[in-house]
Each structure stands twice: as structure tokens, then as C-alpha cells.
Amino acid sequence: MDPEKRVLHRIKFSIKQTLKITYCFNISISSCTLRYSRHNSNMDESFVYILSSGRNGTLYVGATTDIINRIWDHKQGVGSDFTKKYKVIYLVYYEIHPSIVDAYARETRLKKWKRQWKIELIEKANPDWACLYNSLAM
Secondary structure, eight states: OOTTTOOEEEEEEEEOTTSOEEEEEEEEETTEEEEEEEEOSOTTOEEEEEEESSTTOOEEEEEESOHHHHHHHHHHTOSOHHHHHHTOOEEEEEEEESSHHHHHHHHHHHHHSOHHHHHHHHHHHOTTOOOOHHHHHO
16 A cells, blocks of 8 residues: 555543543544544643754744644644744653643743753753653653
């Protein structure tokens, strides 16, 4: 079967500490990708995240209520023109906030930080600059 026409089904189930269930279905048919994600509890939970093109590479700061799908978008090149152009696809840092308003406020503050401060924040939480996406998506 031609790989372009092959249908890929990935189902990810993750049970969080508070028994919150996150599940994501990714179905790829040719170049068409459909995604479904649902968070069963605490729908107001929001995230601030930092993506990198690699260790000490280009950084991108963002905020979202659905971190799994947002990072997936970045990885597929549809998250933003900036991340697509500079290949900023590795999730190296994230924070959880109780509301999107809090997340946007923190994102705004982080965007005003000096680059070195952001690098120190990443290295404090993730010294190896490991991509954290798989640990969230599983």
C-alpha cells in the first residue's frame, strides 16, 4: 500500500493525577489530518509553553487551553508562520495556569524577558532540553 494513502490511527489515552482523562485521536489520510481532543475535567486549565528549534536555538513563547493539539499543530507546520519558518517544534518548557487570562498574562511577561532569562528558566526545569511533548501526549 502506498504510504501516502495509508490510514494511520493513533489513539492516546492519558490519565492524569486528578483522574482527568485526556484523549486524542489523530487520523491521517494522505495530506489530510483530522484531530479530536477532549479534556473531561477542569476545562479552564490553560498552559504557557516555550518551544525551541534545539538546545539554545530559536525560542517561541505561546499560551493555549489545549497544549497537546497546539504543539501538534506547530509540529505539522500549521501552528504559526514563525515556528514553521524556523522549525521551532520542540516543547522544552510549560506551565499550567487556572485560567486562560492568567496564562495570557504570564505569556506576555515571558515575551518581554531577555533571552538569557528564558534559557535559565528552561534549564532549571529541563536541563537536557528534552522534548516534553511525548510525555504529555501519552
